Amino acid sequence: MQNFRNLTVWQKAHELVLLIYEVTADFPKEELFGLRTQLRRTAVDAAGYIAEGSGKPTDEEFSICIGKALGLTNRLEYFGLVALDLAIVDPEKYEMLNKRIVELSKMLSSFWKKLR
Numbered sequence: 001m002q003n004f005r006n007l008t009v010w011q012k013a014h015e016l017v018l019l020i021y022e023v024t025a026d027f028p029k030e031e032l033f034g035l036r037t038q039l040r041r042t043a044v045d046a047a048g049y050i051a052e053g054s055g056k057p058t059d060e061e062f063s064i065c066i067g068k069a070l071g072l073t074n075r076l077e078y079f080g081l082v083a084l085d086l087a088i089v090d091p092e093k094y095e096m097l098n099k100r101i102v103e104l105s106k107m108l109s110s111f112w113k114k115l116r
Helices: 010-025 035-054 059-087 091-115
Strands: none
Touching: 010 035, 010 059, 010 091, 035 059, 059 091
């Protein structure tokens, strides 16, 4: 067991949460309970799974949580693409956001392999 705040992968996930909240702040009103909520909830859940996993007693249990967080980053990548395709987010913001999502996904994948 370890403090999740000390994990670089959690720190990156938390930074991504804050970025997603910033990027989605300007989403149209009709997306208030749609894509905006999905992006925010998914990002928070990914960081939450990392935090949860850090408190698990075994690496096997921790790896399950990291695997779930990894799946959620794939979902985030898709939701970002939908926002781009619907012109809800401009291409520049999308590229910045997608870069961070892919970076986190790679970190999670590497960490997951290490735990297994």
